[in-house]
Amino acid sequence: MSRNKEKAQSLLNLYYAQKGPQIPTRRPRSTENVKSVTDAELFRKMCIQDIDKSLMKINNPLINEYEIRDLNSKLNKLFREKRAWEHRIKDLGGPDYLQFITNSNETIIKGCRYFGRAKELPDVQELLKLSREEKAENTQNFRRKKNRDESRKQLNLLQLDAGYYGLLDEDQSSQQRIGNGVLGIPSEEELLDEVKSTLGDKSLPTPIITRQELKHSLNPATPGSNRDDDIIKYERAVTRAASRRCETEAKPTITIPTEDFIADKSAVDKKVEKMIVAHKKKELLEKLGDI
Incomplete structure (x- = not known):
């Protein structure tokens, strides 16, 4: 009898064959391959057990920096996998684990979690400092914007008069505030009466x-x-x-030229005519000289 047949006929192998499929020790790569809520909850429980073991290791003071970084990246992958199994359990009709928030000893910076001694690394300390400064700046900008919006709302609620913008004298603006009880803008009739009283008897241009x-x-x-x-x-x-x-x-007035203006014009015309004749004579003499 061969060795394989002896193994198959052993009592332990016969017991496991009769018992049915064994409990899986490795989780599948894709959560979509799991079709039952029981299996999905089992794989989620396995993820939690691996997370607990890795958290205990990352807090060990004897491990070096490289092991800390490897454990931190492994914990990030395990948390993502646990989240995927929780989504799959919810899709299959199981309990909703997403609504429960786990208070783990973690710090999230730009989507990456840091656990235990990983927060003591120098580059992580710089990231923590930058994130705190950025958070403080965002909070300060939010408060400034909120105060600016509140002040704008208060200005919109007020009724600002011409005295507020410096268009009236101090005495007039104070009397107007006292008389009206609130900051009010003068009406059209009041402005028209003031313009007429200032101009007096003069008529308005338009x-x-x-x-x-x-x-x-x-x-x-x-x-x-x-x-x-x-x-x-x-x-x-x-x-x-x-x-x-x-x-x-x-209406535009039309001025008729006088006799003196006509006489001056005729004298100017005569001068221009004499100049033209002299220029022509000069040209003729030059031509004759060339011949």
Whole structure:
């Protein structure tokens, strides 16, 4: 009898054959190959056991820097694998492990976790310092933006008058604040009365159109009318009326030249004629001299 047949007929092998498939000791590469929740939970449990062993090793003070880096990269892979098994368990209808947050002794910098003694490495210390500075700067910028938005909202709530922008005297702006009780912008009628009182008897150069007059002149209730077109037509009509008024008030005067001006012009013409004749004579003499 051969050796393989003896192994197959041993009691231990016969026991395992009757018992059924054994518990797998290696996890599959892809989580999609697992179709049952029980197997997925078993593989997740195996990942957790490997993570516990690696965490105990990385905190050992006797290991060197290279072993620390290898263990840290191995722990990152195990955590990613555990996360993949948790997603697979949820997809298969099992318990949702993703909602539970595990408080492990880790520090995450730009997507990479650092455990135990890996945080004491010099390059990791520099990364930690840069991340703290960046976090503090982001917090400060967020607070500045928040304060700026709050101040803008407060300014929008206030009703700022002309005195706030320095358009009125101090006495007038203070009286206006006291009289109104709040910061208010003067109305069109008040501004028009102030302009008329300042000019006195002088007439305004162009007629001032208030908002009420413009509203009465337009007819927005008419169906099919466009408000923008009406405003443009009204402005053109006002411009034409102002231009006609200017033409009638200041007509151009036509000046007729006097006899002295005509006499001076005839004298100038005679001088020019004499100069032309002299120039022609000179040209003829030069031509005759050449012959």
